[in-house]
Amino acid sequence: MNGFLLWACLVGPALLAEALLARYEVLAYGAGWRVPATVLPEGVPYARGASADSPPGAFLVYLDGIGKRRVRDSRDGGQLVEALIAGAPELRVLGQVQPYSPLADPLADRPVWAWLRRHIGVVLFLHNVVQTFVAADHRYRPLYNRAVGSQIATQLRLAGYLPDSGTPVVLLSYSGGAQVATGAVDELHTQLRCPLLLITLGGFHNGANDLTHAEHLHQLTSANDRIEQIGAWIFPQRWRLLRGSKWNQAVRAGKITVHRLEPATHFGPQSYISPTAQLPDGRSHLARTADTVIAVIRVHHGSALAQGDPRT
Amino acid sequence: MSPIVVVLLLFAGLSEAAGRILPLVARRPGMSRTLVAGFLLPAGLVEGAVFALWPLTAWTMTESVLSSPSPGTGLVWTPGMVAPLVLAAVLAFPLLGPLLHFLLFVGVGAGLVGPLATASGLGWWSAAGCVAVAGAGLGLAVETVRRLVVRISATRVQEAAA
Numbered sequence: 001m002n003g004f005l006l007w008a009c010l011v012g013p014a015l016l017a018e019a020l021l022a023r024y025e026v027l028a029y030g031a032g033w034r035v036p037a038t039v040l041p042e043g044v045p046y047a048r049g050a051s052a053d054s055p056p057g058a059f060l061v062y063l064d065g066i067g068k069r070r071v072r073d074s075r076d077g078g079q080l081v082e083a084l085i086a087g088a089p090e091l092r093v094l095g096q097v098q099p100y101s102p103l104a105d106p107l108a109d110r111p112v113w114a115w116l117r118r119h120i121g122v123v124l125f126l127h128n129v130v131q132t133f134v135a136a137d138h139r140y141r142p143l144y145n146r147a148v149g150s151q152i153a154t155q156l157r158l159a160g161y162l163p164d165s166g167t168p169v170v171l172l173s174y175s176g177g178a179q180v181a182t183g184a185v186d187e188l189h190t191q192l193r194c195p196l197l198l199i200t201l202g203g204f205h206n207g208a209n210d211l212t213h214a215e216h217l218h219q220l221t222s223a224n225d226r227i228e229q230i231g232a233w234i235f236p237q238r239w240r241l242l243r244g245s246k247w248n249q250a251v252r253a254g255k256i257t258v259h260r261l262e263p264a265t266h267f268g269p270q271s272y273i274s275p276t277a278q279l280p281d282g283r284s285h286l287a288r289t290a291d292t293v294i295a296v297i298r299v300h301h302g303s304a305l306a307q308g309d310p311r312t
Numbered sequence: 313m314s315p316i317v318v319v320l321l322l323f324a325g326l327s328e329a330a331g332r333i334l335p336l337v338a339r340r341p342g343m344s345r346t347l348v349a350g351f352l353l354p355a356g357l358v359e360g361a362v363f364a365l366w367p368l369t370a371w372t373m374t375e376s377v378l379s380s381p382s383p384g385t386g387l388v389w390t391p392g393m394v395a396p397l398v399l400a401a402v403l404a405f406p407l408l409g410p411l412l413h414f415l416l417f418v419g420v421g422a423g424l425v426g427p428l429a430t431a432s433g434l435g436w437w438s439a440a441g442c443v444a445v446a447g448a449g450l451g452l453a454v455e456t457v458r459r460l461v462v463r464i465s466a467t468r469v470q471e472a473a474a
Contacts, residue, residue: 023338023406030338033345133406139335140406 018123022130023140029102030143037104038154040096044071047159049085049093057090058168058197058297059161061152063099063177065202066128070106071096080273083290084172088297091170094159099173099180100131102147132176135183136206136235145209148180149187156192168301169194172293174273175227175266178203182211189213197300199293201273202228202266207237207247211255218296219258220272220289227266259292261285313364317389324397325360326352331403331413332458362454363397364389367424369446374432374439384431393423421447 028034040046050056062081081095098104107113107124116123135144152171161167169188173181178200186209188196198217202225211217221228232238237245243252250256264272264285271277277285329352337343367387375382397420403413421443429439 020401020404023334023404027334027338030341031343031348032341130406133408137406137409140338143338 018126018130022127023134023137025105025131026102026134026140026144026147029147034103036102036147036151036154038158040071044096046096046155047092047094048081049091050089052092052160055165055167056092057088058092058170058301059156059159060084060091060093060170060172060297061097061156062093062095063097063171063173063181064095065175065177066100066125066132068098068100068128068177070109071098079275079286080174080290083286084293087290088294091294091297092159094155097148097152097155099148099177100128102144102151104151128176132179132204135179136208138208141183141208144180145183146187149184150191152184153188153191156188156194161192161194163192163194166195168197168297170197170199170297172199172201173203174201176204179205179209181205182207182209182214182217185209185211185214195301197297199296201289201293204228204231205238206231206235207245208235210246211250214250214255216300217250217256218300219256220261220292221258222261222264222272224263224270225266259296261289261292264289313388314391316391317394320391320394320398321360321364321389322356324363324394324400325358326356327398328359328363328400328403329355331401331409334404336462358454358457359400362450363394366443366447366450367428369450370424370428370439370443371432373442373446374428374434377438377442378432378434382432382434384433387424387428387431393420393427396420396423417447 029036047059049060062084078095081093084091085093098106101107107127113124113127134140135148156169157163161169169192171181171184181198181200181203182205185196185198188194196214198211198214199220200217201220203219203221204227236242237247239245240248242248261272264270264274264277266272268274269277270285272285272289274285275287279285279288283291333348333351333355337348367389371387374387396416399416400413402416403409405412422440424443425436425440428434428443429436432439434442
């Protein structure tokens with residue numbers, strides 16, 4: 001079978017079927033056929049880092065890239081979260097949110113998907129990519145945003161967050177997690193009325209979500225990040241030409257700050273979260289990214305531990 | 313019309329109905345699976361009937377623009393021409409769905425033009441115009457019906473809630 005036939009007869013229909021099936025989850029949520037999960041598997045804490053005994057400096061919710069398939073795992077084996085917890089003990093960090101599941105149902109724990117993960121692992125990545133597009137589609141976006149926003153609010157409450165407490169919430173998102181993070185703003189404002197700071201790392205999003213209720217969005221990016229650039233090209237709301245788009249409104253309101261992390265790439269051995277790629281100052285890419293995130297949070301919230309401006 | 317064409321038209325109608333109804337279902341909490349299936353079947357039949365009318369309407373338009381009687385006896389679906397419409401649910405595909413749906417219909421419409429031009433003796437571009445106007449007219453008519461159904465059902469939901 002040549003390449004064209006393989007695409008036409010197998011891969012093409014499989015992609016189409018997956019893309020059509022992917023929005024079943026948001027459909028089941030919207031129609032009320034299934035209730036989102038809230039309880040975490042045994043032994044998984046609702047948050048790590050700062051103790052729940054006293055209010056932390058901020059709650060940080062990490063929304064992973066498309067590699068997120070289970071409650072526990074993350075694309076980098078949890079190294080970024082570990083580095084953040086080590087570098088900022090005042091943060092209470094949540095890493096269990098499922099950005100690509102409106103029903104908060106980890107993909108790898110579902111029977112068929114568990115089999116697929118063992119045999120055709122790439123299908124799980126494809127599913128999460130399509131979920132990002134579902135989240136960006138105008139027909140499903142309000143519902144998707146509400147679903148994941150509710151999921152984040154629920155997990156924050158379970159981790160000890162008190163609505164109206166004024167404790168800052170930081171949404172740190174990687175890649176496609178940015179689409180979900182920007183979409184969760186309104187729901188988090190409605191449910192928790194929390195000061196909300198967004199940090200996107202190689203953020204892939206369509207720029208259609210309203211950022212009015214976010215205090216600020218820090219965009220960590222690099223000229224070598226092709227995935228983030230593709231997002232800025234393919235979504236018209238990200239173009240400067242569409243001045244009325246929510247993204248451009250936020251830009252004009254001075255809500256977006258760009259931090260350059262050259263020469264980091266989106267993924268691979270030179271990625272933002274690579275523990276091996278070294279910078280001239282001796283730090284790894286992972287360490288610089290963690291330092292930048294911590295500095296941004298501390299500067300933004302005027303913590304007593306502030307270490308000055310973020311490295312740009 | 314052969315049985316295979318009827319079956320394909322039915323599947324195409326169901327596919328089109330699924331592509332249109334499922335995004336709506338996602339925004340209407342409380343709709344049961346049974347109710348959705350109940351909507352799909354009649355909607356699929358209507359959509360299938362509209363598809364069935366497309367060549368007939370294009371042929372009628374062609375006859376109305378011809379100055380002399382056409383040599384052919386009409387235009388009908390063949391299995392090969394109608395089969396791509398079974399993929400009409402691509403409309404629900406996230407983000408690219410409407411564009412893919414449009415391209416699908418342009419492709420199927422283009423498939424109708426050649427046989428219409430041959431059967432009627434009309435030029436290719438004139439035949440293409442007849443196919444396009446017939447398709448757009450039918451599309452407009454069915455869209456009006458869809459909007460009316462949505463409006464009426466929304467009013468009923470509001471009345472039930474009041």
